[in-house]
Every structure is written in structure tokens, then in C-alpha cells.
Amino acid sequence: MEDKIIADLIESYGITFNQMTSITGGLLNQKWRISTEKGELLVKQYSTKRFRRESIELIESRLQRQISLEKNGVPCPFLWQSGDRVIRWLDDETAYMVMDFCSGKTETSDTISxxxxxxxxxxxxxxxxxxxxxxxxxxxxxxxxxxxxxxxxxxxxxxxxxxxxxxxxxxxxxxxxxxxxxxxxxxxxxxxxxxxxxxxxxxxxxxxxxxxxxxxxxxxxxxxxxxxxxxxxxxxxxxxxxxxxxxxxxxxxxxxxxxxxxxxxxxxxxxxxxxxxxxxxxxxxxxxxxxxxxxxxxxxxxxxxxxxxxxxxxxxxxxxxx
Structure with missing residues (x-):
């Protein structure tokens, strides 16, 4: 995780962490699970090679819908906001978000009950x-x-x-x-x-x-x-x-x-x-x-x-x- 994201987590969210684990999955995007005093969180950095800025802004509007779903009882991650936005832009190349880490495991057609x-x-x-x-x-x-x-x-x-x-x-x-x-x-x-x-x-x-x-x-x-x-x-x-x-x-x-x-x-x-x-x-x-x-x-x-x-x-x- 880049130092500027770590610094912004402290400044914008008051988040410090003592443990970080990189999570695989998600084409070109990067994800980390972090342990904090506020619980287990997931930090996701969007790839500006995969997404143009306007595409990430479109994702922002979609995440706003997720916030409404979570408030209405749909089991999905709580999204942290800075101001009224989910995705933080630190510069033209760095966009990231923070959400609660959700426990559970994935299943397949062979394993689901x-x-x-x-x-x-x-x-x-x-x-x-x-x-x-x-x-x-x-x-x-x-x-x-x-x-x-x-x-x-x-x-x-x-x-x-x-x-x-x-x-x-x-x-x-x-x-x-x-x-x-x-x-x-x-x-x-x-x-x-x-x-x-x-x-x-x-x-x-x-x-x-x-x-x-x-x-x-x-x-x-x-x-x-x-x-x-x-x-x-x-x-x-x-x-x-x-x-x-x-x-x-x-x-x-x-x-x-x-x-x-x-x-x-x-x-x-x-x-x-x-x-x-x-x-x-x-x-x-x-x-x-x-x-x-x-x-x-x-x-x-x-x-x-x-x-x-x-x-x-x-x-x-x-x-x-x-």
C-alpha cells in the first residue's frame, strides 16, 4: 500500500492499523485487509490503467446505491465515506475506498447446500x-x-x-x-x-x-x-x-x-x-x-x-x- 494512502487513512478517516494482508482477485485493482481499532476493514485501490476517471466516477454513483441497500437490510459491506463520497481521489493516479471487511466463504455449485x-x-x-x-x-x-x-x-x-x-x-x-x-x-x-x-x-x-x-x-x-x-x-x-x-x-x-x-x-x-x-x-x-x-x-x-x-x-x- 502506498504511503500516501496510509497517510490519508489517518487524516480523512482517523484509521490506523497494525496488520495488513494483501488480497488477491479483481483485475488490476489492489485490495488489502487491515486490522484496526474500529474492526477489520478492506481498502480497495482502483486501477487507473483499467478505469478512466469518468468510469471511476460512475462507480461512485453505483456505490451510493449500495449504501442505500445496506441501510435497508441488504447484507452487503458498510462503505466508509469522507464527506459525501465513497471513493477518495488523492491525485490523478490514486483512487481508493474503505469498507467493512465481511466474513464468510465463497461456495460453488459443488459445495453450496x-x-x-x-x-x-x-x-x-x-x-x-x-x-x-x-x-x-x-x-x-x-x-x-x-x-x-x-x-x-x-x-x-x-x-x-x-x-x-x-x-x-x-x-x-x-x-x-x-x-x-x-x-x-x-x-x-x-x-x-x-x-x-x-x-x-x-x-x-x-x-x-x-x-x-x-x-x-x-x-x-x-x-x-x-x-x-x-x-x-x-x-x-x-x-x-x-x-x-x-x-x-x-x-x-x-x-x-x-x-x-x-x-x-x-x-x-x-x-x-x-x-x-x-x-x-x-x-x-x-x-x-x-x-x-x-x-x-x-x-x-x-x-x-x-x-x-x-x-x-x-x-x-x-x-x-x-
Whole structure:
């Protein structure tokens, strides 16, 4: 940690610490867990190589929404503020924030229990309800990255088809070609019927912490934005209920039970949430580099997209919908 951040922690927050541990994870950003008289805290420095200043300012507005969620009972980290801001700019190259450190561990589709899955559904619904209670937002534009509309889906698909060359991995080309029949049967009406609102937009296994039976914290709200709220649902089902090539229905039903305690949700809704997640994330994970040697996390996401592509026509029956 840079000396200027340590000095500012003292000056702006009155924080001194006697122990610091570097935490891995988060592309180019740096994180440290520090032990203080005020408890265990996490300090996060944003990479100005990854993010332009305007992007970090956008994250600031998203973190302000997290503050509202935490006040309304959503289990997420308490964010420290200096004045009315979360992110501290020390100079053009140094931006950081402070939050309470949340205990708990991450789970996977192989390790999550039914009780934890039920809690995950309940937490997701409470989070969505909290988002819906925020004051009206003037900017209700869907994101321009990913397949949030049919136009974006086709634009991305056509662009990648044009970029294929003899050196392109053959499995990637096969995966691309398998997308087209599905896209041809989709219509704008599919998107029109889906509920919109603020969503976490990164609701996967790496951003949810659990204790023995329950969600202890949802973290990393840096991407929350106006979107399709069921993307969070589809992403959670893929991350926690898809076991290899098999969808664990007991886990799907547990999530549904938990979510339905707070908000209406049906199995057909979950089926559409999975289809929506395919639409949004196909441009992210069906990429040439993920068909070569790559890290385990993007490989998992890519494999989930391939599974949805292969089982597109069976999603209803695989969820037990008659």
C-alpha cells in the first residue's frame, strides 16, 4: 500500500492499523485487509490503467446505491465515506475506498447446500426489492455492452464472424455458428416482456459470501446499473445449480422458494432468466481466447454458455416445466 494512502487513512478517516494482508482477485485493482481499532476493514485501490476517471466516477454513483441497500437490510459491506463520497481521489493516479471487511466463504455449485441456496434466493429478492425502492432514476438506458437487445446481439455476432481467420480456434468457430439458429428464433418481444430495474449485474459465486446456512454478504456492486433484473437470477442459477452438464433441480427449487418469500417468481420466469443470461453474456464469454488455455473462471462462464446453447430447446423440460 502506498504511503500516501496510509497517510490519508489517518487524516480523512482517523484509521490506523497494525496488520495488513494483501488480497488477491479483481483485475488490476489492489485490495488489502487491515486490522484496526474500529474492526477489520478492506481498502480497495482502483486501477487507473483499467478505469478512466469518468468510469471511476460512475462507480461512485453505483456505490451510493449500495449504501442505500445496506441501510435497508441488504447484507452487503458498510462503505466508509469522507464527506459525501465513497471513493477518495488523492491525485490523478490514486483512487481508493474503505469498507467493512465481511466474513464468510465463497461456495460453488459443488459445495453450496440447499439451505444456502434458499438463502441466496431470499437475499436476491431482498436486494431487488431494495433497488426498486430507490428514488426514480432519470437515466433508464440499458447497458451498451453485452447482448441486452437483439440489435446488440446481432452486431456483436456479425462483427466476430467477420474477424474469423484460419488461425481462429475451430471450437470457437463451431460455438459461433451454433448461436445463429437461436438468435434467429429470438425476437424483440422476448426482451420487452422482461422486468427492468436496477440489478447487481455481477451476481456470481465469487461475489457472494456464506456462513454455515445463509448468505453473509453480497459484495462488489461496482457494476450495478439499470438492466434486466432477472439477469441476476439467471447468473445465480448457472453459478450455483449447474453441476457439470446437469442442472440440480433441488437447488433451483430452493432458490425459487427463497426468492418467492419476498417477490413473485415462477419456474417459467427462471427459464426466461437463463435465456436472458445467455443473450447478455454470449458476447462476453464466447471469445477466441477462452477456447485456448485460460483461467478457470472465464472457462466456467464459457462452458455455461455452451451448455445453454446445447440445451436451449430443453430448458423448460430440464427445469421440470410441463
Amino acid at each position: 440447499i439451505a444456502q441456496m434458499r438463502s441466496l434466493g431470499s437475499t436476491c429478492a431482498v436486494m431487488h426489492r431494495g433497488f426498486s425502492q430507490l428514488s426514480a432514476h432519470s437515466d433508464k438506458n440499458l447497458p451498451v455492452f453485452g447482448g441486452y437487445t437483439m440489435d446488440l446481439l446481432w452486431k456483436n455476432f456479425n462483427s466476430r464472424m467477420l474477424k474469423c481467420s484460419p488461425d481462429t480456434p475451430i471450437e470457437y468457430r463451431k460455438a459461433l455458428l451454433a448461436l445463429e439458429p437461436i438468435m434467429k428464433q429470438l425476437s424483440a418481444e422476448f426482451f420487452d416482456k422482461l422486468p427492468k430495474g436496477f440489478a447487481h449485474e455481477d451476481f456470481h459465486s465469487g461475489n457472494i459470501l456464506f456462513d454455515e446456512d445463509c448468505v453473509s454478504a453480497v459484495v462488489d456492486f461496482d457494476r450495478n446499473c439499470y438492466s434486466y433484473i432477472w439477469h441476476d437470477i439467471g447468473r445465480a442459477i448457472l453459478s450455483f445449480a449447474l453441476e457439470g452438464n446437469r442442472m440440480n433441480l433441488e437447488k433451483v427449487y430452493a432458490f425459487l422458494e427463497g426468492y418467492s418469500q419476498h417477490s413473485a417468481l415462477t419456474l417459467p420466469d427462471i427459464a426466461d432468466a437463463l435465456r436472458l443470461t445467455w443473450c447478455i453474456e454470449i458476447p462476453w464469454w464466447i471469445q477466441p481466447e477462452f477456447f485456448k488455455e485460460c483461467d478457470e473462471i472465464p472457462k466456467r462462464f464459457k462452458d455455461e454458455m455452451l451448455w445453454l446453447t446445447e440445451h436451449w430447446l430443453e430448458i423448460d423440460s430440464l427445469l421440470g416445466i410441463k
